[in-house]
């Protein structure tokens with residue numbers, strides 16, 4: 297399979313970006329909840345021994361989030377330099393719905409990391425923002441006292457809200473993929489699966 301897209305199928309680079317981001321998001325969401333849980337224990341049982349776990353979960357969550365953002369930027373720029381496989385057999389409202397869902401998913405890949413990053417940037421205390429071992433990622437908004445308009449909590453609330461919005465749109469996206477596979481049987485899922493899985497799916501459908 298070629299690296300670049302063709303008019304009727306995604307190239308291996310686009311498939312790699314798609315599934316690498318899915319894998320990271322699958323880890324990132326439970327990790328986010330775990331990290332918040334650790335924060336709470338940490339503030340309840342403030343002490344030296346809790347610190348490492350707070351920092352470890354934070355380092356993993358920030359690093360994965362920034363990696364998603366970088367991959368999403370590379371993915372978008374790659375997409376703009378390639379043909380985009382069309383969904384020609386669909387009614388125009390269905391094509392519109394698919395496109396709308398994809399635009400929202402692209403937005404999510406940036407809004408999640410940016411709101412998380414902004415929350416920690418606005419935090420008035422000292423809390424590291426990590427990218428792998430680097431613990432001083434620059435702040436993107438000014439530090440302000442708790443309770444002011446653009447404080448930690450404003451952005452954290454957005455970050456928590458997107459989780460629900462993202463889950464709803466993602467649910468629609470997955471239902472769409474399964475609908476193509478099992479109702480329409482038009483090979484749309486197959487054209488996005490990585491090479492080997494895609495071959496296996498085609499073997500089965502020709503049984």
Ligand code: HEM
Nearest residue numbers: 324325328329332358361362364408409412413452456459
């Ligand atoms: C793909 C990217 C990301 C996803 C999917 C994601 C997801 C999540 C989730 C599910 C939570 C738990 C929310 C809750 O308790 O209701 C969370 C919390 C949090 N995340 Fe992220 N996150 C991402 C990127 C980032 C980045 C890059 C940062 C910072 C550099 C970050 C900082 C935070 C912070 C500070 C919280 C705690 C918010 C609070 O106080 O409730 N996140 N994230």
Ligand code: HEM
Nearest residue numbers: 317318321375383398401402466469470473484485487488
């Ligand atoms: C974090 C989760 C996911 C995100 C952010 C995401 C995002 C996207 C985006 C933005 C596109 C449009 C690609 C483009 O036009 O450049 C796309 C296409 C696609 N996604 Fe996902 N996706 C996710 C999960 C899934 C899952 C779990 C499945 C399968 C069950 C799936 C199946 C597909 C398929 C089949 C296409 C290709 C549609 C076509 O050929 O036009 N995605 N995805």
